[in-house]
Amino acid sequence: MTGAAGDPGAIERALAAVAPERWEAYEGLLRALANGQVWMLLWHGSPGSPDAQYGNMDVGGHGYAPCVTSPGQLSASGWSRGHEVVSGPEIAGSLYRSRWGLWLDPHRPGGGVGVPWADLRRIAVGLDRLPAGPLRITEPPAQAPQFFTVLEQQAAEVRPLRSLRRAWVQPVLGEPYLAIGLDLYDTSPPAVEAARALVQRAAAQAPEGPAVSTVMMADEFDPVAMWMWANSRPFFDRQGAPGSYPTGFGYTAQPIPGPPPAWPQPRWPGYPGR
Numbered sequence: 001m002t003g004a005a006g007d008p009g010a011i012e013r014a015l016a017a018v019a020p021e022r023w024e025a026y027e028g029l030l031r032a033l034a035n036g037q038v039w040m041l042l043w044h045g046s047p048g049s050p051d052a053q054y055g056n057m058d059v060g061g062h063g064y065a066p067c068v069t070s071p072g073q074l075s076a077s078g079w080s081r082g083h084e085v086v087s088g089p090e091i092a093g094s095l096y097r098s099r100w101g102l103w104l105d106p107h108r109p110g111g112g113v114g115v116p117w118a119d120l121r122r123i124a125v126g127l128d129r130l131p132a133g134p135l136r137i138t139e140p141p142a143q144a145p146q147f148f149t150v151l152e153q154q155a156a157e158v159r160p161l162r163s164l165r166r167a168w169v170q171p172v173l174g175e176p177y178l179a180i181g182l183d184l185y186d187t188s189p190p191a192v193e194a195a196r197a198l199v200q201r202a203a204a205q206a207p208e209g210p211a212v213s214t215v216m217m218a219d220e221f222d223p224v225a226m227w228m229w230a231n232s233r234p235f236f237d238r239q240g241a242p243g244s245y246p247t248g249f250g251y252t253a254q255p256i257p258g259p260p261p262a263w264p265q266p267r268w269p270g271y272p273g274r
Contacts, residue, residue, distance in 0.1 A: 008036075015105065023172045034089060037085055038091060041068070063100045064101040077107040093120075095117060102115045132171045134172055135169055151164060151180075151236065152235070152236050158195055162184060163234035165181035167224055178211065180212060184216075
């Protein structure tokens with residue numbers, strides 16, 4: 001499916017600026033992808049056909065679909081099979097749900113740049129709606145007793161709410177914040193709104209605290225929710241006995257498992273039969 005491109009050269013210019021630890025440049029690349037299009041390399045089939053299949057790469061045990069960023073790069077790659085032009089948001093939404101990343105211009109010297117599936121999810125959902133990774137996630141560094149007191153006092157009144165968890169999230173760009181994980185019996189919009197309103201009320205009554213965001217524990221693609229499931233215990237649990245969980249922040253926290261940084265880049269391993 002063909003996608004529209006606002007500036008045909010934006011992705012290539014952004015790609016040229018990316019380097020290790022230059023997170024602002026990497027964010028620029030994600031923005032260019034969100035507003036542009038890529039040329040997906042087809043290993044089987046033709047564009048739009050039922051048997052069309054993208055190429056694939058395995059890098060560090062993680063799957064990536066390779067693409068090129070312009071007709072010129074398509075020619076330079078020497079790719080002789082089919083290709084499909086797809087908008088950045090469309091391919092991001094398609095790949096991240098299978099936990100596949102996108103690899104840009106793997107034929108270039110140095111191997112191009114890989115975009116892990118977690119960043120494709122940000123493109124699909126909206127870059128301004130999700131924090132910039134890689135994320136450093138730990139237990140909150142200090143207590144906010146008034147905030148948590150209000151949460152625990154009122155949580156039982158929100159009937160769809162099963163449990164609450166917490167984490168301290170430090171994006172690679174932007175300010176750190178307190179994330180509250182919402183584990184619900186019912187994930188319908190009214191239930192979600194009721195749970196989020198609970199957190200907003202508690203935050204309003206404790207204005208001295210840090211910025212607060214909510215995370216749906218049912219979201220299997222949210223890295224903060226993934227970390228909470230693996231590393232934290234509920235501070236409110238409707239099904240548990242009162243006081244069965246400690247209220248401090250003394251749990252041992254491990255870094256969230258996930259795709260490794262995209263640098264240094266391995267060379268393009270190519271495809272079977274090439």
